[in-house]
Amino acid sequence: MGGFSRRLAALTKKETKELLRDNSSLLMGVVLPLVLILIIGCGMSLDVKDVPTAVVLEDHAPTARDAVSFVRGSDYFAPVYVNSFQEAEAMLRAHEVDAILAVPPDFSRRLLAGDAHLQLILNGVESTSAMSAQGYVEAGVRAFAAEFAARRGASAGGVSIVSRIWFNDANTSTWFYVPGILMLVLTISGVFLTAVVMAREWERGTFESLFVTPMRVLELILAKTIPYFVIALLGMLLCLVVGRYLYELPMRAPLAAILGVSMLYLVTALSIGLVISALTKSQYLACHISLMVSFLPAVILSGFLFDLHAEPLAIRVVSRLLPTTYYLDALKSLLLAGGSPIVVAQDTAALMAFTLLFLALAFAMTRKKVDA
Amino acid sequence: MADVIAARSLTKVFPGKKGQPDTCALSGVTLAARAGEMTALIGPDGAGKTTFMRLVCGLMDRTAGELSVCGLDVFRTPQDVQDLLSYMPQKFGLYEDLTVAENLTLYADLHGVPAAVREERFTRLLHMTGLAAFTGRLAGNLSGGMKQKLGLACTLVRSPRLLLLDEPTVGVDPLSRRELWEILTQLVREEHLSVLVSTAYMEEAARCDRVYVLHCGQLLMGGTPEALRTAAAGLCYEVQAPPHLPLRLLQSALLTAPGVLDAVPAGGVVRFLTRRAPEELAPLRALGLQARPAEPRLEDGFMKLLKEAEAEGAAPPAEVETAAQGAAETLPLPPPASAAPALIEVEDLVKKFGAFTAVAHTSFSVHRGEVFGLLGPNGAGKTTTFRMLCGLLPATSGKLRVAGVDLRTARTQARANIGYVAQKFSLYANLTVYENLRFFGGAYGLYGRQLRERIAAVAEEFHLTDRMDEAAERLPGGYKQRLSMAAALIHAPGILFLDEPTSGIDPLARRTFWQEITRLAAGGTTIVITTHFMEEAEYCDRFMIQDHGKMLVLGSPAEIRARLGREGAPMDEVFIAIVEQARREKEGT
Amino acid sequence: MSQFALFCRHVAFLAQKEMRSLVKDPRMRVQLVVPVLIMGFLFGYAANYNIEDIPYVAIDASHTAASTDFLAHVEGAPAFHCVAAPGNIDAAKDLLDTGEALAILTVPETFERQLAAGETAPVQVIADGRNPALAGMIERYIARIAADWSAAQSGRTPAITLETRTWYNPNQLSRWTFLPSFLAMIAFVQVMMLAGMSIAREREQGTFDQLLVTPLSKTAILIGKAIPPVAVGLFQAMCVFLIARFWFGVPFAGNFATLMLTLFLFMVSTTGVGLSISSISRNMQQVLVYLLVLMIPMVLLSGLVTPVRNMPAALQVATYADPLRFAIDAVRRIYLEGATLGEIAPDFLPMLGVAAVTMPLSGWLFRRRS
Incomplete structure (x- = not known):
């Protein structure tokens, strides 16, 4: 030994x-x-931050502006306001932005009727970013819809999701x-x-x-x-x-x-x-x-x-x-x-x-x- | 009882790679080495010496036969055998990131050398190997010969029952070799050590008690050196060359003469071996030279044995006959080389590595068609000088011209005029012979038909034609050396640099090699060569001896002998005398 | 002219020798092809950030028709499958802890009552935060399902419909994103390795001196040594391309020549980095260490996994020295968007810059070291 x-x-x-x-x-x-x-x-960080987003406001009503206001002041988006859809598309093509959020001209009118549309166009080359961005836009739009309904006195009802994340407090x-x-x-x-x-x-x-x-x-x-x-x-x-x-x-x-x-x-x-x-x-x-x-x-x-x-x-x-x-x-x-x-x-x-x-x-x- | 190694019908076959036949490294070898004796194993490349050593160490499995070492069955209890013996492989694996002292300590620790003994032993080993001044140096920064000596020192850190040395003195200078053998004989005497040594130096084999000659895996002969030596009795002669005729030309002519078994320059004369009466030999007749009988040496007996074995048939291609087509029947007297223009000029060359001076104020010149030797003990600065000449290393100061330019700074095309064979085999090991030749041909600007012709020519010249598709790493040592030469000569350069090309090469292959050199020199190629076989200095037109970076002496073999007043002395002795004298003077001042 | 022809021959002989030496060992030949194929397939399947088959636990505290219907709706979504329905949160917790479930869905006792009253019924989602990105996606996905269900329940269409279109990758498949990046990435790893080893290996085996005494010029040696790694890199990239295009069916929108040119430029710059490493290393172990120390950060900073945009400004600046970043960007855009040479030209500049610095650098380094 x-x-x-x-x-x-x-x-x-x-x-x-x-x-x-x-x-x-x-x-x-x-x-x-x-x-x-x-x-x-x-x-x-897999989470997206500051996604450059072209916001096209073809409807100039205040409600229309409100509907997409969630992009401003959000960590997730870096909005650029443009005047026409063509311009936004060109920017997406040139990689100046990764997403287009478009509010059509009849948005506020149709919102009152309860069947308004918003358009989101994403660049899917980075699929993860695209997925996350879509999720955030959806959440923003839902929040606005709920708030809009509440403002008009009608309860939105339905299910809300309260989420918690375990094992990762600061996330x-x-x-x-x-x-x-x-x-x-x-x-x-x-x-x-x-x-x-x-x-x-x-x-x-x-x-x-x-x-x-x-x-x-x-x-x-x-x-x-x-x-x-x-x-x-x-x-x-x-x-x-x-x-x-x-x-x-x-x-x-x-x-x-x-x-x-x-x-x-x-x-x-x-x-x-x-x-x-x-x-x-x-x-x-x-x-x-x-x-x-x-x-x-x-x-x-x-x-x-x-x-x-x-x-x-x-x-x-x-x-x-x-x-x-x-x-x-x-x-x-x-x-x-x-x-x-x-x-x-x-x-x-x-x-x-x-x-x-x-x-x-x-x-x-x-x-x-x-x-x- | 006294047999420390007993092999009975030992056979080792290496299975051939797909499509290739098996190689039989040893077939039915029966031999015994006695305890307390030194046993030598000699034979040409590929004879099976290394395989035998490895089998004895338990590093390989046998194919058939029995082998016991110190009474133990090697194949059953390899570790027990390994505990009893020390082994120095041909390529001793030093740890290059460790210092000299650390390498020694590692092996001492592994062998469990007690601290008390260690001190004294290290001092002795370091002194013997001349490494005492370098204990703190990284092994990777030692010269080739010094590494070899360190390897030996590591093997000798303890006194084993059995010591195995596989060509321990390859690349070691005569001074150190002499010291080393003194140590070995002392060990055998004092500690009753048994030694098995394989060597390419016949004078080393002559110092052993018993010699075994291996050839192509078979045992040709075993007996005392005396018995082997006297086998050539009555066949040896020596002849004095006429003035101005380089010994190598006479030797080469004799070697090709029918009936001559061997010829070699030695001590200012040419020795040769023949069964015929010397008067019948054409070269001697042509020059009107008178040969006188000489005492046989061990080398003569060995050469005779090999020649006869080859003559019996199952031998490799008869190289000697064909290799010297260049040496003509009649001997042309070449113009004295010094009359030719100087092709290499070195003036006051200095190379320093930090505070260490590797080459100090050296000047010499080499003429066209000259064979110029660079001799010196290990670490004398030979390789450094070489690398500077080839443009691989910048000189610290001094002037350096090879064919009129400094290769370090000249346009790359200037390098097309030189061929370089490095100390260590340095061609692409995994490529085939053909691919290596093709690449170097291409690198030297050959292509197409010309390239194909040159490849065929050098392959023919160096007997590589049968081995074109073999990977270089699988070639036996002698073939590797020939391939290196072939690659260096593919573009027929005007200047050839050879750094210890004959280290580890058997006497037979060395003859062939020097015939080639002789032929090239006769054709006008300038050759600069380093070697540790001092008798090879006899082949040179002129040589210089360096030690500690300084040039000690420069001249033709005859001139140098005359200067020392030792006509006819073997070159080994001349060399040792010169170096020792210089060292004494240095210590004196 | 003849000078130039000689130069070309030198390069060709050296490249040929390098290539032969590379593929001589049959194990090496296998090594150059098989792992790439295996990786290509595995990566194609594994590179997945899409939600598929997420295991979850449902706790139904309500036990009403509404809650059952809601949970059935969740279960009906292809992305989710319920692994257990324990009675209390503690049992669910264990499942989350062991990783058998990634989320816990708790329907409150008051669920049906609140819905009937026109109030908002809160459903709690607890997601496993050990992978925050996945947790976030699960959360958003369930929110979407819940919104759909609510709308269906109330019989009203939602007030606002978000129409989403995704260009170049309509289903937002992460495979489409990763496979083209992998084209660049596998070549990157292989080329760095081959170029990195090339000089160090010759130096360690003693053949480099022999090479230096030949009339081969520094430039010829560099180019000759760069060709085989680039060729191998292109070959491997093609293997991945074929797997992506034909096995996984990721549609190729771009021009093949543009793709090859981009990969070629990328590999030249990478080879420069590899050869520089090779020139300063004393042995192969050092090469390996230097390679890994450079390569892993380069991969992490390349935007392969996480978007460069999310990195702090200082790191974003550092990515300009990372040719992989621009190669991945360019290859993705060529492959998926069909970007033209003109559109991706800005990506070439950093790559060319790296090549312009590292190629001469390696030449200078290897002369100095010998």
Whole structure:
């Protein structure tokens, strides 16, 4: 056992030194997480704001103006008033505005008769913005209709929707993305860096001399992963701290649980990296494969950008094949919702299974042999 | 009991990639290495030396046969075997981002060298390898030879039961090589170490207790060096070349003469090996030269064995016969090279890396058609000088002219006149031989029919025609070297720069290589070459020796010998004497 | 003239060598095609911000004919399906917590009474805020359903009808938005990687010196090295294009040549960035780190997922250095709107700017480093 810890210490020291000599590790461990979390905090919001909207008032009655007054002073719209529909269309075509709200000439007259029309034309190239804009216009119009009915003494009646949003008190998009960023930081450091450093040793032939020492495979694998484990965890903690203090991320579950699940996922990521490197034994290929099989799916399919609840069944099934999905699910529960123990337990169990699978593969494939 | 390695009918077959036949790296090899002895493994490229070493280390699985190391079955308990031995692979994997000391410490820790022993051992190893002054330097910033020495030091951090060294002295200068062998013999004596070493230097094999000759995966012979040496008894002769005839021309002519098994310049004469009476040999008759019998050396026995094995049939193409078509039956006397115009001029060249002076105030010139050697211990500044000449590195100060221009600043087209073979194999490993040649041909402005013809010509010249569709990385060492040469010569350049082209190449392939050089020089190509085989300096018209960036001596082999007053001495000794003298003087002042 | 011919031959030989070397390894060939196809399909299905099949929980405290009818109406909407109807809020809460439901719909006890009295009956919607965008959409969607139901109940048509038309994407399908962006994005990732590795790989394998002693000029080396990544990028973009056009049936409104030209320009600028990274890196690991440190922010800032307009002014300025932003904008507009070259020309300027800076920069860097 003395030999084990001594050799492990020596190898880990070596790995750490190599890591620290390379300034790029600092970029990876500190700069990238900070940049990501700041971009997320400042720049990423799915909610539309200030949609440039051409308002065409062909009816000059005060009621007509009232009907579309909701666009003014709203965070959602940045209205431009134009005189003709043709002009508005030209602006939409030239991307000067993304929406046209038109009040036809007979609006106020027909409103009294109870069958007024408003026209909304949207640019659907950015479908999300278009959808949201439509929703906001609808709500604005409904509110006006109700108010108009009330003004005339007639109750609108009907159903009103009182909405509340749970698990996200300030309702900022930021919180939605923070778990994803944590996941990205862990995935990148875990999969990519590990895959490349292992492949580099295969490529440079440094393993041949290392293998013929009393070193065991377990020691090698541990030593390879420990420094990257630390770097990745450091990056993640940095994100957590920024998230907590800058964005007041709730962190409903105990920190220990959050860290525990994250470390488990990190081990999964590291073992995937080990498998990729053992499979390719080439840095070049390892980079490409990591990018395509781990990074892109982690971004697209894990529920980071696209909510899995709104996905077709097939995608949901595919996403269940990725460890990332489980981690993200657990992390979201732990950070944002109260962390229902059942959900987290299920996710943790799945992650465990993945970890065991990939670790077993990594050990089976990393043999002290140089056969091509 | 005393056998530390016992192999019985050991066979290793590498399955061929789809469509290609399997390669048999070792077939039915039975050999034994005794405890407390040094055993050498020699043989040409592709003989199976490295495969054998890797099998002994448990790095590979066998195809058939048995192998026990220190009484343990390697294939059953590889880790137990690995705990007992130390191994230095051919390409020792240093960690380039770690310093010299850190690399050593890593291996010491892995082997569990106690701290008490460590201090003394490190000091000794560092002194031996001449790395004591560089302990804080990153391994990646060491010169090629120094890296090799560091690799060796890392392997020797402890005294194992069995030490395996796969060509440990490739690229290492004679001084360090001598020191290294002193250490090895000392270790064997004091610590009862058993050593298995593969080497391309026959004088190193001669220092071992037992020698095994491998050829194409088969064991040709095993026995004492004496037995191998005396195999050539009665066949060795030496002959003095007439004045003004470069040794290499006489040697080349002899090599192609029928009945001659081997010829090589050495100690100012040409040694050759023949079964016939020397008077019958055409080149000697033509020049009216008288040969005298010589004492056989190990290399002679080895060459004889290989030639005979090849003659038996199942051998690679007979290279030596065809390769020297250029060396004519009658020997033209070339004009003295110094009469030709100077093609490369270097005046007061200086290169500094920060505070470190790699090349200090060096001046020399090389004439058209000359073979110019650049010798010196590891880290002397040879490669740096080379890289400056090729325009890969800017000079700190001084004047530099290659064919009238400085390649660093000249128009790119000026580079079309040079060919460059780097120290390390540096062609595209995953491309085939043909694709590499095609690319470099294209880069040098050839295309269409001309390109096809040149590719065919160089492929023919370097015996690559059968291997055109093989990936460069899969070629054996000797073929890689030939491919590098072929790629550098595809555009028939006027100047050829060769940085240690013969490192790690077996004696047979080196003969072929030098015949090619001889032929090129005769055709007017100017050649600048670095080497660590000192006897190869004999092939040069002139050479210079550098140490610590300074030029110590410059002249023809005969001139330099005469200056030292050591006519007939082997070039190794001359080299060591010059460098040691310079170092003493430096310390004295 | 012959100088120029020589230059062209140099470039051609180098590009050919790069290409051969790239596709030599069969694993690499697979790597260049298969993941792109898989990603293309998966992305086509996954890139979805439309509401489909949202699981919700209904709590009917009223148990009246009206409430039953209202809930049936919600259930009838294709976007929603009810996963449970527990009696109290606590059970519903658990379902929301575990993610089995995304919303809780509570019909108050007083529902029928208030409606009958002509009052407004409040129906509470609690949405899972872990995805605020989705929560917002659920909320608006239910409000729309409620309005329809109310109108139908009262037998009156609503006083104001909003007629909505969406140009270029009539059903507001997010797939239509994302697939064209993905055209640019997949090429971006691949090209950055290929260009980024190209010089660093040669340097690490020692072949770069051999290249530098040949008469190949700096410009020829750069162009020769840029061609294969650009070609691969265009090829992969075409794969995604075919998937988008024929598998997902997203109608292509634009001109094919314009699309290719835009992608080409984009890839040239991207290659410049990649080659610059390659020139300053000592080894492939560094390349990878630099690439990721640049690429992820570039993707996030590109407007692929979130509109650039929503970003703070300072970040919006930063996006001008991100060719991906303009490529995505241009490709979407060409693909969906059928924008002409003249209309998207303003997008070219930042891309060309990036190319004009990074290409010479990489040349300067690699000479200095060698």
